[in-house]
Amino acid sequence: MIAVQTQLRSAGASAGGWVRRSSYLQKWVVLGTVIGVIAGLGAIAFYQALQIAGDLLLAGIGGYVVPTAAAEGGAHGTGHFTRWWAIPLVVALGGLLSGLLVTKLAPEAEGHGTDAAIDAVHRNPRMIRARAVVVKMITSAITIGSGGSGGREGPTAQISAGFGSLLARTLDLKPEDGRIAVSIGIGSGIGAIFGAPLGGAVLAADIVYKDDFEVEALVPGLVTSIVAYTVFGFAEGFSPMFGYAASGYEFNQPVQLVWFAVIGIVAGLVGLAYSTTFYGVADLVKRLPGNTIVKPAAGGLAVGLLALAIPQVLGTGYGWVQISLTREGLLDIPLWTILLLPFARIVATALSIGSGGSGGIFGPGMVIGAFTGGAVWRVLETFAPGVPHSPAPFVIVGMMACFGSIARAPLAIMLMVAEMTGNLTILAPAMVAVGIAYLIVRHFDRTIYRSQLANRDEAVAARLKQGLPLLGRVPVTEAMAVPRLVLHEDDRLADAVDRLSTAGIPGAPVIDSQQRFLGSVALDDLQVLAAKDPGGTLRRRVDATAPSTDTAATLDQVIDALPATVHWLTVLDDQRQVHGIVAFSDIVRAYHRALRADARRMSRVATSAGIQDVQVGAGSPLVGHRLDEQVLPDGVIVVAVRRADAMLLGLGAVHLEAGDLVTVLVRPDQQGAIRPLFDGDAVTAQRTAAADPGTHPS
Template identity: 35%
Template sequence: MDKGKSGLSRLFNGVWAWLASRLNVGGNYGVLVLAVVLGVLTGLGAMLFRWLIGVFSNLFLVRLYDILVANFGVMGKYALPVIPALGGIIVGILIYKFAREAKGHGVPEVMESVALKGGRIRPRVALIKTIASALCIGTGGSAGREGPIVQIGSTLGSTAGQVLHAPPRRMRLLVGCGAAAGISATFNAPIAGAVFAAEIILGNFAATTFAPILISSVAASFVGRIFYGEIPSFIVPSYEMVSYWELFNYMVLGVLAGVVGVVFTRMLGYFEGLFEDIKCIPVWMKPAVGALVVGVIAIYLPQVMGVGYTTIEGILTDVKFSLMMMGLLVFAKILATSMTLGSGGSGGIFAPSLFIGAALGGFVGQVASNLFPGSTASPAAYALVGMAAVVSATTHAPLSALIILFEMTRNYKIILPLMFAVALATTISRLLYRESIYTMKLARRGVRIRGGREENILRSIKVSEVMRREYTTIQNSNRLGDVIEMVRGSEESVFPVLDREGEIVGIIDAHSLNEYVLEEAMYDIVVAEEVARRRFPLLNVDDNLLTALDRFQITGYEAIPVVDNGKVVGLLHRRDLFNRYQMEILLGVDEE
């Protein structure tokens, strides 16, 4: 058996080695081939994920619910919260034990890996995310399926890059290919998938970057169409403006969508922070608490459970919901999704944003129809525009929102009010809150994805990678004369002063010795500790170069000691920091 395993292992490693040598993942040809492979694999993964959601939904929301009703009669529906709570417990255990990155909606973790970790994601995340998200959605959690598939596809891209020893810039590109394939396979929207990856994940539309992403997106869409055909995600009638006066109505909708988008973003952030701060509940139990609340809401508004596409389709095809019901669904879905994901459940925010936008647009459309009967389009047309407007307001990605809605509905006649409302919603949301629903989570950790490429480069590199490990130290008991000779004969500019235990007690530089150079009478009297600077900057090995740059700018030193557990382990020089930064910039230019 062992011989068989070792043989299989050698065969597997040999195959990957052959692929690595043939594909040349650092070159353009190899990346294009990998883009196709990633698109196909992510497309298949998306099909498996959707199948799993159906299996769990049938098992829990149909069979288990029927058992509850059969045993408890009319009171059975009040036991409904037990189902999502049970799913929450299983999801919590899975995430807590195996991959904590799999909680939440997943896209922020992918963005962070691209910006700060060179695109590296643990391979196990794909498996855990698949099972946890399918369970969460299949047991009634209020979440979408696009976030998990983006994270799954990105993990596949990262894993391929790690196995084939791709350089960081190529690894990030492969992650983008996986993300594009995820969106494409989920919504049957290849153009939107490519734009999403370029606009949100990579922040780069360079031709050499966009081509592999587009190829991967097309491959995933091809796989999806084999399974589900070329039918768009939502089949809706062809809507168009009745009068140009309607632009005023769409302006109101755009403003409201911007406000609602910020409410959704802030509420999700609030519950994420709240559940993180709660210490009396075990981490693995927290998703069950959020899911229990969702179950209670679902007793009265079952539409909030799951992805919500059935309700969206109903609104888009003019199925009549009352004005009050539309308003309730907007805020109920915001609360349900915030509780599901904020408590640590697993799923996406894109589908909930579409749901909220459809309900909001339907609400505004009904009001407009009541106020101006016969001179406005159907409320369903407003629902269509509201979907894109709320998505844009939450993600701060207007281009992705526009294209994905066009590809999901194949309805292009309403383009003018759609662009108008999306532009307004994006502007309003950015004025009210600078973070998107994707960057908010990272901002709380001190990660500013939109702070600029330069900041992200510095933030992604640890001090320990650049510091000098060979440096000169001075004992605090050394005589002044010996210290002056040591400084004169060294190329270093800063010297840590250590006590007998090796702890740093100060630093000495040329400036601190200037007043003593001509005082030869003091050479044998004064010791190093007496002339050392007692107030001095320090860096930790885990600090990043952005932190180090701030420290250099504040203090003006040319070098700063680096410590680990109180012991000096290196010295970071200002010129080394800038040399590394310039090297990373040049690598990025070469990539583009």
């Protein structure tokens, strides 16, 4: 075995060397093809596992067969419950089995896998474990196959993203290449399982940010997605998931734009409700007593009871979307069910996945959007002019607008839904609905994927903060210096040049008559201006875009505010008056001082400290706090945090979570206060807080 491992490592090192020497085209054709093959095979494996689980659990034990999409046969299902009493029990059983496997084998497989993959892109593209991928596939098949409301994209995304992570580790890819490998894994896995390769390629570049686009992932994503789609299609067919829906639709009545705008408004609000409810339930479940095995079972039981009234909440729901694409099918569903179904699906998904079950939230989001569009059609169809005879255009646009907005990936979702329904002609009027829905969601700055960052600049800053966590603990006031020179807007250009040259500085802040900061000036620029107009003043020569920060900022925020071509900025107080100047050299010196102070603190504590392992309880006031927030009393230093099978260093950027096993160095006088603080013992914690108010976070 050791010999085999040695050979594999040698082969990986050799392949990694080839990748690093290869051109961009060679590298991503090879890596993209390999990731695409795994994505396609992973999609096939999960698709088959889901079919088996559904036949065994919901159909076999529960006696209920859900409708299927056109690409899966387009069956209408049983239509009624033959053993209604078994439905809640089967869904609860699925939650119980899923919770048991996740808790015992891979806790990080809990919830929806796409968000975990996005987190890996930003934090560490090598962090996805192979075990988590396997557990995710099995538990998601059980959760959804038993009737839980979830999507099949989460496991497929994690399979291919996990393989991209494995390549990053094995081939020792550069960080930027590792991030691309995981990103295109996400897109290709989702694109394959939904039969939407172009949408999957764009999704790889679109989904990791809320308001930006990872251009570097687009071309590799095209290679990976088409390979994954080809592999999956060879086994399962190449037909669009929902057939060629709305194939006869033509946009030829401008009044329809009004109704598509209505869909956009409603879909945006429903998307906000989806995100708020899902994470509200997930956060509530974490705070409730009980272990992670029982909670998914309780959530499944609640979903099963809800399904007795609204059976459309069971499983993926794609078959019900297929039915709603036809006039007869949608009219056969009672109006009250159509109106309630988007919200019932939201609740069912939150209970199934947010309680600790396993599955995707992408698919349910599109089902929610489909019935949002269907509900708008049912209401408008009876009286509004220009409403299409078929509900298909409204259902399709509802899918695009609802999930495209809350996933903050409107372009990718539009393309995916168009491919899934075999209809590109709907894109023109759909842009109105998607644009309005996206603006609504963006106004509230919400997303269904919490791991998304705003843009590439924020991603760079986050990686810097993670690598140098002390930056977030040092206030700018400890690094700044008193400015050697502050100029006034009425100063003459020639005088300003003389004063800057005498002080030997490249620039200075400029203030107005009220001592408020206006901007800054640079010596090089002023010398050119003064030669042309020596008697002119600084008033119209000030750079109002010059960077500044406030006295409450920390060094990581200062670095984030510094443009690449500027090496200093002005520190302002609440009245925008100049409080100091901080240069990059000041930041470096302050960081070194903080490092030395931490080393001295460690040496003082370590001389008499003992080591304790304490677990963070669900009721601990430390849950959710970062280590650099100084939530622990003096004399306590966190050495490491064990979370599931992962070991994290005790860095400032680490958030404490319930269940974490924390190794701490503790001085003898603090040993009695530590365990109740971590356990969350209310009585002891109150006494400790009274004796030492600094023990607890405010």
